Amino acid sequence: MTDTGAEKTTAGAFCALGDWGTSNFRLWVVDRAGNVLGRRQSDEGLLACADGRFTAVLESHLAALGASADLPVAITGMAGARTGWREAPYVETPAPLDALYKEAVAPAGVTRPVFILPGVCQRTTGPFDVMRGEETQLAGAVESGLADGIFCLPGTHSKWVELKGGKIAAFRTVMTGELFDLLSRQSILKHSIGDDLAFTADDRGFSDGVTEALADGFALSAHLFSIRAAGLLGGDAPKPAARLSGMLIGAEIAATRTFLPQGMTVHLVGSARLTALYGRALEIAGTQSRLLDGEELVRKGLFAAACSLFQSSEVSR
Amino acid sequence: MTDTGAEKTTAGAFCALGDWGTSNFRLWVVDRAGNVLGRRQSDEGLLACADGRFTAVLESHLAALGASADLPVAITGMAGARTGWREAPYVETPAPLDALYKEAVAPAGVTRPVFILPGVCQRTTGPFDVMRGEETQLAGAVESGLADGIFCLPGTHSKWVELKGGKIAAFRTVMTGELFDLLSRQSILKHSIGDDLAFTADDRGFSDGVTEALADGFALSAHLFSIRAAGLLGGDAPKPAARLSGMLIGAEIAATRTFLPQGMTVHLVGSARLTALYGRALEIAGTQSRLLDGEELVRKGLFAAACSLFQSSEVSR
Numbered sequence: 269m270t271d272t273g274a275e276k277t278t279a280g281a282f283c284a285l286g287d288w289g290t291s292n293f294r295l296w297v298v299d300r301a302g303n304v305l306g307r308r309q310s311d312e313g314l315l316a317c318a319d320g321r322f323t324a325v326l327e328s329h330l331a332a333l334g335a336s337a338d339l340p341v342a343i344t345g346m347a348g349a350r351t352g353w354r355e356a357p358y359v360e361t362p363a364p365l366d367a368l369y370k371e372a373v374a375p376a377g378v379t380r381p382v383f384i385l386p387g388v389c390q391r392t393t394g395p396f397d398v399m400r401g402e403e404t405q406l407a408g409a410v411e412s413g414l415a416d417g418i419f420c421l422p423g424t425h426s427k428w429v430e431l432k433g434g435k436i437a438a439f440r441t442v443m444t445g446e447l448f449d450l451l452s453r454q455s456i457l458k459h460s461i462g463d464d465l466a467f468t469a470d471d472r473g474f475s476d477g478v479t480e481a482l483a484d485g486f487a488l489s490a491h492l493f494s495i496r497a498a499g500l501l502g503g504d505a506p507k508p509a510a511r512l513s514g515m516l517i518g519a520e521i522a523a524t525r526t527f528l529p530q531g532m533t534v535h536l537v538g539s540a541r542l543t544a545l546y547g548r549a550l551e552i553a554g555t556q557s558r559l560l561d562g563e564e565l566v567r568k569g570l571f572a573a574a575c576s577l578f579q580s581s582e583v584s585r
Numbered sequence: 586m587t588d589t590g591a592e593k594t595t596a597g598a599f600c601a602l603g604d605w606g607t608s609n610f611r612l613w614v615v616d617r618a619g620n621v622l623g624r625r626q627s628d629e630g631l632l633a634c635a636d637g638r639f640t641a642v643l644e645s646h647l648a649a650l651g652a653s654a655d656l657p658v659a660i661t662g663m664a665g666a667r668t669g670w671r672e673a674p675y676v677e678t679p680a681p682l683d684a685l686y687k688e689a690v691a692p693a694g695v696t697r698p699v700f701i702l703p704g705v706c707q708r709t710t711g712p713f714d715v716m717r718g719e720e721t722q723l724a725g726a727v728e729s730g731l732a733d734g735i736f737c738l739p740g741t742h743s744k745w746v747e748l749k750g751g752k753i754a755a756f757r758t759v760m761t762g763e764l765f766d767l768l769s770r771q772s773i774l775k776h777s778i779g780d781d782l783a784f785t786a787d788d789r790g791f792s793d794g795v796t797e798a799l800a801d802g803f804a805l806s807a808h809l810f811s812i813r814a815a816g817l818l819g820g821d822a823p824k825p826a827a828r829l830s831g832m833l834i835g836a837e838i839a840a841t842r843t844f845l846p847q848g849m850t851v852h853l854v855g856s857a858r859l860t861a862l863y864g865r866a867l868e869i870a871g872t873q874s875r876l877l878d879g880e881e882l883v884r885k886g887l888f889a890a891a892c893s894l895f896q897s898s899e900v901s902r
Contacts, residue, residue, distance in 0.1 A: 350817075358818075389818055395811035396818050425773070425810060441810035443772065450767045455760070456742070487840030488805045489833065493742060493758035494712035500667075501675075501706055501713050516806065523804030 281305055283340045283578050284330060285570035288322075288347035289401055290314045294563075295329045297339070302571040306333040314346040322353040323377050340381035342574040344404035344566065348373070348384040358389035358398060363436040365407040369573040383577050385570070393438040394527055401566070402427045403436060405537055408568030409560065410434045418528055419535045421562070422517075422542040424449075428524050440527055442520045445542075448513055451492065460499030460508045467513065469548035473506030477514020478549045481522055488519045517549045530555075537562045598622055600657045600895050601647060602887035605664035606718055607631045611880075612646045614656070619888040623650040631663040639670040640694050657698035659891040661883065662718035665690070665701040675706035675715060680753040682724040686890040700894050702887075710755040711844055718883070719744045720753060722854055725885030726877065727751045735845055736852045738879070739834075739859040741766075745841050757844055759837045762859075765830055768809065777816030777825045784830065786865035790823030794831020795866045798839055805836045834866045847872075854879045 280299045287294040291313040297306040308329040317325055330339065348356030354375035359368065372383035387400035402421050406429060409419065415434040421427040424445035430437045452461050467474060480486060495512055498505040533556045536543045543559055550557045597616045604611040608630040614623040625646040634642055647656065665673030671692035676685065689700035704717035719738050723746060726736065732751040738744040741762035747754045769778050784791060797803060812829055815822040850873045853860045860876055867874045 389814070391818060395808060396814035396822075397811060398814045398817055440807055441814070442807045443809050444806055446772050447806055450771060454767060454771065455763055485843030487836060487843065489761055489764055489836055490757055490759045490840035490844075491712060492760050494714060497706070497713035497715045497758070500715055501708060519804060519806055523807035526802030526804065527807075 279305075281335060281339055283342060283574045284333075284335060285567055285574060286326065286341055286343035286345075286347070287401065287404075287566050287570070288314065288343050288345040288352075290346050293325065293329070294566075295326075295333070296567055297330075297333050297335055298567070298571060298574075302568070304567070308332060314349065314352055317347075317353070318351060322347060322375065326378070326382070338380050340383075340574070340578045342369075342372070342383050342385065342570050342577060344385045344570055344573075345401035347375075348387060349400060352384075354384060356384045356386040358387045359403075361388060361390045361393045361436050361438055362432070363388045363403065365403065365410045365431075365434055365436065365569070366572065368403060368407055368569075369576040372573065372577060381578065383573075385573055388436055388439070390439060394440060397439055397441050399427055399439065399441070402429070404569035404573070405562055405565040406431060406436060406569070407572060408565030408570075409535065409537075411568045411572050412560075412565070414535065414560075417535055418532050419537060420546060420557075422536070422538045422546050426520060428520075428528060430528055438527065440524070442523065444516045444520045448516050451516075452509055452512055455492075457492065457495050457508065457512060460496050461512065464507070465509045467507055467510035469544045471507055471510040473508065473510030474514040474545070474548070475552060476506050477511040477516075478518035478521075478552045479514075480511075481515045481518025482553055486519065486522065488515070491515060513545065514549065517545055518552075521546075521549055521553050521555070533558050535560050537565060596622075598652060598656055600659060600891045601650075601652060602884055602891060603643065603658055603660035603662075603664070604718065604721075604883050604887070605631065605660050605662040605669075607663050610642065610646070611883075612643075612650070613884055614647075614650050614652055615884070615888060615891075619885070621884070625649060631666065631669055634664075634670070635668060639664060639692065643695070643699070655697050657700075657891070657895045659686075659689070659700050659702065659887050659894060661702045661721035661887055661890075664692075665704060666717060669701075671701060673701045673703040675704045676720075678705060678707045678710045678753050678755055679749070680705045680720065682720065682727045682748075682751055682753065682886070683889065685720060685724055685886075686893040689890065689894060698895065700890075702890055705753055705756070707756060711757060714756060714758050716744055716756065716758070719746070721886035721890070722879055722882040723748060723753060723886070724889060725882030725887075726852065726854075728885045728889050729877075729882070731852065734852055735849050736854060737863060737874075739853070739855045739863050743837060745837075745845060747845055755844065757841070759840065761833045761837045765833050768833075769826055769829055772809075774809065774812050774825065774829060777813050778829065781824070782826045784824055784827035786861045788824055788827040790825065790827030791831040791862070791865070792869060793823050794828040794833075795835035795838075795869045796831075797828075798832045798835025799870055803836065803839065805832070808832060830862065831866065834862055835869075838863075838866055838870050838872070850875050852877050854882060 371386040388403040390397040429439040688703040707714040736746040746756040
């Protein structure tokens, strides 16, 4: 948790921006130009606030930053889920990212202006799908001039998004991270993987797994067991955790061939570890990738919404 | 646990046949024609015997059947695993099923003749793979005149096997059952599935899932999340557990297109519930299936091995 000082944030503060995820909470106080005056981060995500602590958590962090009692706040993420602070209904694809603020909702029980941005859902442009939070990062990408392109946001549930003219044209959630956790820790593969989950994008097992998954005829559920069998049959088997990760990420990239235009640079948004793995896997697939800063994107997306929501406010700060 | 009576089994007994799986133990005493004189079943599988109780468990069931002290026993399954009673090294594909007995091993610490049949492994005819127990069912199929064909043995780890001229030409393990358990009970999908795991092969959700998975462009990890999203977006979503099962079984059948000859009748060996689901899924895929009795097959395979192992024995019974 960081606190850059109360004095500093009160002067020139325009609003606060909150990214309220399932497991984490992040807050920034920014000036009228979007410059960060103070920031907070904690593990008080949705899961920690499900008992209704949203107002208290938000106010405690605002107080720690010395925010005035009327400083407005724009929030994205799981705070807007049905099980969150107040449900912010999904905007449906094709979803214009410069208009998220129009569907923002105000939770009850706060005295300051607080708005929660909507998520995005897909009903007709692909299989049913939902996102909450990633759309605001993508709004930040549009603010950065990236109104068209392919975006990959790897994680527990990776999102692949096609932006067209500043709108989310279509997207897909791939359960790669969750499958890796379940398979490596709770399936029969755990007997081959053991506790050795450490590997890097440079491990042979990882590239082997990616290459295997990109090949014609690959089918995830029909290839996983070979990780176990390779362990039983001995020989020069590559590190099983690396191979499992490569197989899952490779399968994810192979799947995108069926629903995304090919040959375009993929914009990667995520942790250093995951973007390194995905960047390497994309390289093996012959696809260029470019790394974007996820925190900067979400702040830009939130700031753009905040400017629309709060610019005509008479509240003086 | 059943016991058809000690008196009956001692008279005319030729040998005992044991199927020692991970979770279950089954034993039959048969006469020289392979007719069952007595049978036992319990949950004393490998997991319950890992502390070295193999001899005691086997002898207790033989005693309950009134078997003589010198009645020989042929065993298949996980008792021959590295972590079992005594390791019976794998026979490699292409594996002749009428010769399994040649690689049988005798565990120490028993006074009667006991042999454990080997499993089968694959190193060159497909991805690394292993089986223990299914090869004996397939030996039983060969004994029944099915020396060529495609066999599907659904379960926690389904096996798909191609028999050619009485040999296992190639096979593949698909982790369908384990993925269903993990995904329905421990992944984010559990929030949509809840406790409602009851469904049949006739449920629309099941056929929807199968159809989805058989379609071009299907990729398991990129379609699973739509089960969750369909639940969140409401509407007329089919039963999620049925759809998940259909998707996984459909993905399994779709995968076999890449490594098995198509257009042949699939011989199904397994529980009534699973073979009903697989039979329906194969029907949707346009493939004929035929049900075989798994217990009869394993006995036939064991009996054939026992005849080779024990026929020249001087032990009189």
